[in-house]
Amino acid sequence: MSGEGKVVCVTGGSGYIASWLIKFLLQRAYTVKATVRNPNDLKKTAHLLALEGAKERLHLLKADLLEEGSFDAAVDGCEAVFHTASPVSLQANADPQAELVDPAVQGTLNVLRSCAKVPSIKRVIITSSFASLPYNGKTLAPDVVVDETWFSDPAVCAEQKLWYQLGKTLAEQAAWEFAKNKKMDFVTIHPVFVLGPLLQPTINSSIEILFNLINGGAQEYPDAYYRSIDVRDVAYAHIQALEIPSASGRYCLIESNVHFSEVLKIVQQHYPTLHLPKKYGFLIILHAHVGPAI
Template identity: 60%
Template sequence: MNGGGKVVCVTGASGYIASWIVKLLLLRGYTVRATVRNPRDTAKTEHLLALEGAKERLKLFKADLLEENSFEQAIKGCDAVFHTASPVKFIVTDPQTELIDPAVKGTINVLNTCKKISSVKRVILTSSTAAVLVRQPPLGPNDVVDETFFSDPSFCMETKLWYPLSKTLAENVAWEFSKENGMDMVVINPGFIIGPLLQPTLNFSVGMIVDIINGRNPFKSIYYRFVDVRDVALAHVKALETPSASGRYIIDGPSMTIYDIKETIRKLFPDLCIADTIEEVEMKEFIYKVCLKKVKSLGVEFTPPESSLRDTIISVKEKCLL
């Protein structure tokens, strides 16, 4: 029990990654204060309250990213804060309201509260490889991506890549804030995440696997990378438990073609009907290498892609989402 007696806060706790972080923290003996938009919305909270250890050591708090001080009650008395709350959308009508404000202002609100509360020793921020990979000239097969790579906000704007823009701006303001205020902050930058769902609804990245099964090609691309949600959640917890952890940690899976993904699913689930229609591939192919040395140094082992795909599909079938 690493977390015996320690109190931590997880923002946006009903989300896909956050739910797994909460599960792991409870299993490791932490007391968890989880923020959600509406604690009375059982569809969003039931799966959290059902976790092992939740009865004894989980408390839900209402908080809103855009409301100043709304995280204060949840964070008061915490040793550490995991800030995962941020919208994930790739199709938006009003990027500022739907993505950028909640991502940027939400991050500032949470960090401001952490600064005020002296018990908070470390903040772990969930960013994304979206804040790493979008740059000019685009990444090529000889590029080895590591933690020094940042997406270029002006290029994100030009190309209307609003989600990468929101993640990049939020991460940039977080680094600025933490440097100005001498805050101990660690950032995790995961790629697209798959693996079993704890929440009852389909999230964006697992929805991509359902799309592929249904014959769609979500990003009209040949190459995809997926990392397992359990590995990502563990990276967050290890970022808290490893005193020397600092800076950013990229966590991403191996590059697979959409054909490999379908072939693997076919092998695992011979009875599953996998549609053949694949839309035209439009994207200029995006192949690059990723250096994972840093995240492995936290003691994170990687789940093989086959296992992640299998567990994802078992989970979406159980939840009748496929």
């Protein structure tokens, strides 16, 4: 489907998924209004401006997740909005409620409030996460299928200090409630760890986990499985969520589920001189997440 003559908005435009989404949208002839923290920061935006079609059909606008009305100009005149912007952190936070949870919830609602003012918007697609599905206290066994009907339990997330998961879960719940009240056509995308080539100059959080194992001198690797999907598939899924009229609800994106030992074997095959950890010695709780941020 051609996007010629159609205008869409992408929040968190300089992020990992968003960059590929913008690239594909431009290839399909869409005009894209992308929000970033600072349109004049070429360290964050040069890769977007270099995309084919960017000179003619890409517009960068400043927006702040925590400022209500900040996205009004960006979504005005659009027929669809892709909300990919969300705070992400693998590190311990001094104040996780203020640094992760509140920005995720309020940022999502601020974007939706702006969208609700624009009659031309036909659909809103939000980049959520697999993290908002399985953390609910249910037993995960080989015969248990985690699907789009699952929601993480905020109480379980808070008790286990899973702040990223909590933010994603509360943000999605708030978004569905808002969309229901406003009768908004609404789709959420839930990828696991997102891997693949980078367009932006900095690595995303999913790749950072592998990068730290490879370059951090680790003696052990986690006794855990690495659920992943290619960033280009994630970006394309967002476009499908827009262009297929029957698309609705929640979509889980999972391409592979591999133990860390197998991941490191693949890395070793391609880079035999690397000194990689040879044994597992600890268990970590891996949560799926995306890495875009405005």
